[in-house]
Amino acid sequence: MLFKFHHALPCSQKPSFLLKDQWTKVMRSVNMENLRTGYLFPEISRREYEHSEKYPDAKIIKLGIGDTSEPIPDCIASAMAKQAMALSTVEGYSGYGDEQGEKALRKRIAEKFYKNMDVKWEEVFVSDGAQCDISRVQMLFGSHVTVAVQNPSFPAYIDSSVIFGRAGNLQEQNGKYERIVYMECTPQNDFFPDLSNTPRTDIIFFCSPNNPTGTAASASQLRRLVDFATANGSIIVYDSSYAAYISDGSPTSIFQIPGAKQVAIEISSFSKFAGFTGVRLGWTVVPKELSYSNGFPIVKDYDRIVCTCFNGASNIVQAGGLACLSTEGFQAVSKVLNHYKENAKILIEAFRGLGMEVYGGENAPYLWVHFPGSSSWEVFAEILEKTHILTIPGRGFGPGGESYIRVSSFGHRQTILEASKRLTSSLRKFNFN
Amino acid sequence: MLFKFHHALPCSQKPSFLLKDQWTKVMRSVNMENLRTGYLFPEISRREYEHSEKYPDAKIIKLGIGDTSEPIPDCIASAMAKQAMALSTVEGYSGYGDEQGEKALRKRIAEKFYKNMDVKWEEVFVSDGAQCDISRVQMLFGSHVTVAVQNPSFPAYIDSSVIFGRAGNLQEQNGKYERIVYMECTPQNDFFPDLSNTPRTDIIFFCSPNNPTGTAASASQLRRLVDFATANGSIIVYDSSYAAYISDGSPTSIFQIPGAKQVAIEISSFSKFAGFTGVRLGWTVVPKELSYSNGFPIVKDYDRIVCTCFNGASNIVQAGGLACLSTEGFQAVSKVLNHYKENAKILIEAFRGLGMEVYGGENAPYLWVHFPGSSSWEVFAEILEKTHILTIPGRGFGPGGESYIRVSSFGHRQTILEASKRLTSSLRKFNFN
Incomplete structure (x- = not known):
C-alpha cells in the first residue's frame, strides 16, 4: 500500500456541488x-x-x-489573569497597543535572548507566533524571489512559499516543487547541508534546532551558513523556535555569528519555550543592518507590513510573555x-x-x-x-x-x-x- | 502649506546608511x-x-x-482571567486549538450574529482581528485579480491590495492606484456608489457601517450591491466591524440579503463591539456556497490558508469572546x-x-x-x-x-x-x- 503523503488525502480538486450558474467569475x-x-x-x-x-x-x-x-507556571498564568482583570478597570484599561509589541516586552526579549549580540529592542517585533511570522516575512518579498529549505523541514516554509507564488509546480516524480531548492539534511552530512553543492537563492529558510530532525547546527556550521549567505547576497530566515531545548552549547541564535545581522532575520516563539502553543506569542528580529539590493532597509518594510496586515499580539498575552522573562518566570x-x-x-x-x-x-x-x-x-x-x-x-x-x-x-x-x-x-x- | 498625505511623510526611499558591499542581492x-x-x-x-x-x-x-x-465588563474580563488560571492546572491546560477557532465560539457567533441567515458554524473562522483577516483574505487570490474599494475607505483594503500586487502604480495627479477601482461615496449619492457607472472587478471591498463616513448601507442598497456582484461574478469582501453600532434597522450583515452567500465573504470583529482593540479577536465568514470560476469552493482554500499562515486566536481571548456572547456579557x-x-x-x-x-x-x-x-x-x-x-x-x-x-x-x-x-x-x- 502506497503512503505517499500527497496521495493520502481526499481529492479536493473536484468542482463543488454548486450549480454552475452560481459560480463567481473569480479565477482560483x-x-x-x-x-x-x-x-x-x-x-x-x-x-x-x-x-x-x-x-x-x-x-x-x-x-x-x-x-x-x-501547565503554565502559576506566576505566568497569574500575570495574564491580572492583566485581563486590569482591563475591567478605568485605570487599567488599554486599547490598541503598538503593532510591533509593547516596548517593555521588546526590550526584555532583546536583553534575555540576544545578550551581547547587539540586537536592539526596535529590531524585535512581537507577534502571535512563529508560524504566523513565517507568512508575514514572506509578504516582504516579490513572487520572483527564490527559496531554499532544509529537506526535511517544517512544512510551513514550503507551503507559504507556494501560497506566495514562488515554488513553481509540484513534480510528481520526486514530490518536490520545481523552483524550490531542497538542501538535503541526512545523518551522512550531520544534518547540515552541503553548501558547496547548493545553488544560490534569495531566501534560505533554516531551522535550528531543526524540526523535525531535532538536530542543532553548531557554531562552525552556522559560520559556514552565514558566509554562504554573505557571499551570495542571500537572506537567511532563521527559525529558532526550539532554541530553549539546546543542551550542548550550540548557538541559540543566528546572531551569535558575527556578520549575521547583515544577512539574517530570526523568527522565534514562546510556544515550546513556555507552553504558549494555545496562548499564542512569538517574535521576529529584523536587523537594521539588513537591506535589499538597492540598500533599502528591510526593517522598514517589515514594520509597514506589521502595521498594515497585523495589529499586535494580545495585550493579555504580552503580559504573560513579560512574566516568562522575569527571574521567577x-x-x-x-x-x-x-x-x-x-x-x-x-x-x-x-x-x-x-x-x-x-x-x-x-x-x-x-x-x-x-x-x-x-x-x-x-x-x-x-x-x-x-x-x-x-x-x-x-x-x-x-x-x-x-x-x-x-x-x-x-x-x-x-x-x-x-x-x-x-x-x-x-x-x-x-x-x- | 500643502498637506497632501503622501508628501507629509519622511522620505524613506533613500538608500540606507549601510555600506554598499553589505547589501544583500535580494530585490525589494x-x-x-x-x-x-x-x-x-x-x-x-x-x-x-x-x-x-x-x-x-x-x-x-x-x-x-x-x-x-x-473598561471591559467584569464578567468578560473574569472569563479571560479564569481561562488564564486554568492553564496553570493539569486539568485546565490546553495547547494548540483548532486553527479555525473553538467550536463553541464559532457556534455562538453563528447563532448570535447570523440568526436566520443560514450561516453554519463551519463557515465561521475565528481570528485575531479584522485587520489581520483583510490580509488573510487577500492571500486567497492571485495578483491578477482586480479590486474595487469605496472612496473614502479604511486604508488597509488598498494598502494590502498594494502589498499583494494588485494595485498598479500610484498616480501622483490624483492620488489613486491605477489598477484599483474607486467607488465614490459622497453626500450626493447618500454615500452609496453609483453601481451603474462602476466597472466590474473580481473583488469589491465594502465596509458598512462605513469607516470613515459612519454611514450604514440600507437593505435596498445592499440588495443592489449583491445583484451587481452576482451579475458580474464578483466577490464582495464585506467588513461589518461596526455593525453593533447600527441604530436605524439597517442590515448588520451582508448575509441578510438573499443570495449573498454565493457572492460574499464577511469580516467582523470584537474590537469595537466589546472593547477588544488590544485584546484581539475577530472572525470571518466564508460561505460554502461561494466558489471560484471553476466551481472550487473558496472556503477550502481559506481553511488551508488559516491552517498554514495562522495558528488560531489565543485560547484566553476566545474565552473572552464566548463570555461576550453570553446573556450577561x-x-x-x-x-x-x-x-x-x-x-x-x-x-x-x-x-x-x-x-x-x-x-x-x-x-x-x-x-x-x-x-x-x-x-x-x-x-x-x-x-x-x-x-x-x-x-x-x-x-x-x-x-x-x-x-x-x-x-x-x-x-x-x-x-x-x-x-x-x-x-x-x-x-x-x-x-x-
Missing part, C-alpha cells in the same frame, strides 16, 4: 492550485480521529503534533523544559533498545527515528495500529523525511513511560527492515 | 515600492507626539484613531455601546452648532465632518493646534476624503464633554470656508 489562484497536499498537522488529526473511531476503547498516546502538555519555565528533556531521554532509550537509529532529542523535543527502507506513512500507520501511539511520518516534512518518523517528547511523565512500555513490548514483534 | 518587492504612503494610523501617532512635544502642558483629547476607552457590552452612541450625539451637536455638515455618528462611532474647500490635513492641523483635539484628516482614507475629517466618539464622557466645549469655544474663532 494558481498558487493555491499548486498547493496540492493537505497541511500536515490537520491530516494527522484526521488519522487520529479515524483510529479512535476504529478503536473506541484504546488510549491513544499523542507523540505526533508537537503540542506542549504541562524564567526559572519556572526552565523546570518545565527539563521535564520535556527528560521525556526525550526516556523515548530515546526505548527506541534504541529496539535497535533503532535515533537522532535528535538532545537539543530539541523531537526524536527523528530511522526505519531504513520503510515508507514513513506505513511505519506511522503500523505504530498507530499496534501501539495506539501517534507519531508523524517523516514524509510529511518533505521527501527527505521518507523512512523516518518524528516522535514528540511532549507529554506527562506517566504517558511517556507508558509509551516507552508499549513501544518496547509491541514493536519487538515487528520487523522494520 | 515592486509591491512594497508602490506602497509610497506611510500607514495612516502610525502617522497620526507621530503627529500627536510632535504636538505633545510642542505643548507639553496641553491635555490632548484623542478623537483620532478609533480606540475604545471604556451581551447586555454588559450593549451598555458600553450605548455610552459611545451617546458620545456621538454630543459631538454631532457640537459640530452642528458650529454650522458644519456632519454625517455618520448614528450607525457608527465615527462622525464625518465636512469642511468644504479646505484641505483635510490643514483642518486636522488647525483643530489640533487650536483645541488640542486629535482627529483624522479625511485624506488619509483616500482622495475621496479630502475636505473632511473623521471624529471618533470613543472616550470617557467627561473627555467628550470637554472636547465639545473646546470645539464650540475655539472653532468659532476660525472660518473654515
Whole structure:
C-alpha cells in the first residue's frame, strides 16, 4: 500500500456541488492550485480521529503534533489573569497597543535572548507566533524571489512559499516543487547541508534546532551558513523556535555569528519555550543592518507590513510573555523544559533498545527515528495500529523525511513511560527492515 | 502649506546608511515600492507626539484613531482571567486549538450574529482581528485579480491590495492606484456608489457601517450591491466591524440579503463591539456556497490558508469572546455601546452648532465632518493646534476624503464633554470656508 503523503488525502480538486450558474467569475489562484497536499498537522488529526473511531476503547498516546502538555507556571498564568482583570478597570484599561509589541516586552526579549549580540529592542517585533511570522516575512518579498529549505523541514516554509507564488509546480516524480531548492539534511552530512553543492537563492529558510530532525547546527556550521549567505547576497530566515531545548552549547541564535545581522532575520516563539502553543506569542528580529539590493532597509518594510496586515499580539498575552522573562518566570519555565528533556531521554532509550537509529532529542523535543527502507506513512500507520501511539511520518516534512518518523517528547511523565512500555513490548514483534 | 498625505511623510526611499558591499542581492518587492504612503494610523501617532512635544502642558483629547476607552465588563474580563488560571492546572491546560477557532465560539457567533441567515458554524473562522483577516483574505487570490474599494475607505483594503500586487502604480495627479477601482461615496449619492457607472472587478471591498463616513448601507442598497456582484461574478469582501453600532434597522450583515452567500465573504470583529482593540479577536465568514470560476469552493482554500499562515486566536481571548456572547456579557457590552452612541450625539451637536455638515455618528462611532474647500490635513492641523483635539484628516482614507475629517466618539464622557466645549469655544474663532 502506497503512503505517499500527497496521495493520502481526499481529492479536493473536484468542482463543488454548486450549480454552475452560481459560480463567481473569480479565477482560483494558481498558487493555491499548486498547493496540492493537505497541511500536515490537520491530516494527522484526521488519522487520529479515524483510529479512535476504529478503536473506541484504546488510549491513544499523542507523540505526533508537537503540542506542549504541562501547565503554565502559576506566576505566568497569574500575570495574564491580572492583566485581563486590569482591563475591567478605568485605570487599567488599554486599547490598541503598538503593532510591533509593547516596548517593555521588546526590550526584555532583546536583553534575555540576544545578550551581547547587539540586537536592539526596535529590531524585535512581537507577534502571535512563529508560524504566523513565517507568512508575514514572506509578504516582504516579490513572487520572483527564490527559496531554499532544509529537506526535511517544517512544512510551513514550503507551503507559504507556494501560497506566495514562488515554488513553481509540484513534480510528481520526486514530490518536490520545481523552483524550490531542497538542501538535503541526512545523518551522512550531520544534518547540515552541503553548501558547496547548493545553488544560490534569495531566501534560505533554516531551522535550528531543526524540526523535525531535532538536530542543532553548531557554531562552525552556522559560520559556514552565514558566509554562504554573505557571499551570495542571500537572506537567511532563521527559525529558532526550539532554541530553549539546546543542551550542548550550540548557538541559540543566528546572531551569535558575527556578520549575521547583515544577512539574517530570526523568527522565534514562546510556544515550546513556555507552553504558549494555545496562548499564542512569538517574535521576529529584523536587523537594521539588513537591506535589499538597492540598500533599502528591510526593517522598514517589515514594520509597514506589521502595521498594515497585523495589529499586535494580545495585550493579555504580552503580559504573560513579560512574566516568562522575569527571574521567577524564567526559572519556572526552565523546570518545565527539563521535564520535556527528560521525556526525550526516556523515548530515546526505548527506541534504541529496539535497535533503532535515533537522532535528535538532545537539543530539541523531537526524536527523528530511522526505519531504513520503510515508507514513513506505513511505519506511522503500523505504530498507530499496534501501539495506539501517534507519531508523524517523516514524509510529511518533505521527501527527505521518507523512512523516518518524528516522535514528540511532549507529554506527562506517566504517558511517556507508558509509551516507552508499549513501544518496547509491541514493536519487538515487528520487523522494520 | 500643502498637506497632501503622501508628501507629509519622511522620505524613506533613500538608500540606507549601510555600506554598499553589505547589501544583500535580494530585490525589494515592486509591491512594497508602490506602497509610497506611510500607514495612516502610525502617522497620526507621530503627529500627536510632535504636538505633545510642542505643548507639553496641553491635555490632548484623542478623537483620532478609533480606540475604545471604556473598561471591559467584569464578567468578560473574569472569563479571560479564569481561562488564564486554568492553564496553570493539569486539568485546565490546553495547547494548540483548532486553527479555525473553538467550536463553541464559532457556534455562538453563528447563532448570535447570523440568526436566520443560514450561516453554519463551519463557515465561521475565528481570528485575531479584522485587520489581520483583510490580509488573510487577500492571500486567497492571485495578483491578477482586480479590486474595487469605496472612496473614502479604511486604508488597509488598498494598502494590502498594494502589498499583494494588485494595485498598479500610484498616480501622483490624483492620488489613486491605477489598477484599483474607486467607488465614490459622497453626500450626493447618500454615500452609496453609483453601481451603474462602476466597472466590474473580481473583488469589491465594502465596509458598512462605513469607516470613515459612519454611514450604514440600507437593505435596498445592499440588495443592489449583491445583484451587481452576482451579475458580474464578483466577490464582495464585506467588513461589518461596526455593525453593533447600527441604530436605524439597517442590515448588520451582508448575509441578510438573499443570495449573498454565493457572492460574499464577511469580516467582523470584537474590537469595537466589546472593547477588544488590544485584546484581539475577530472572525470571518466564508460561505460554502461561494466558489471560484471553476466551481472550487473558496472556503477550502481559506481553511488551508488559516491552517498554514495562522495558528488560531489565543485560547484566553476566545474565552473572552464566548463570555461576550453570553446573556450577561451581551447586555454588559450593549451598555458600553450605548455610552459611545451617546458620545456621538454630543459631538454631532457640537459640530452642528458650529454650522458644519456632519454625517455618520448614528450607525457608527465615527462622525464625518465636512469642511468644504479646505484641505483635510490643514483642518486636522488647525483643530489640533487650536483645541488640542486629535482627529483624522479625511485624506488619509483616500482622495475621496479630502475636505473632511473623521471624529471618533470613543472616550470617557467627561473627555467628550470637554472636547465639545473646546470645539464650540475655539472653532468659532476660525472660518473654515
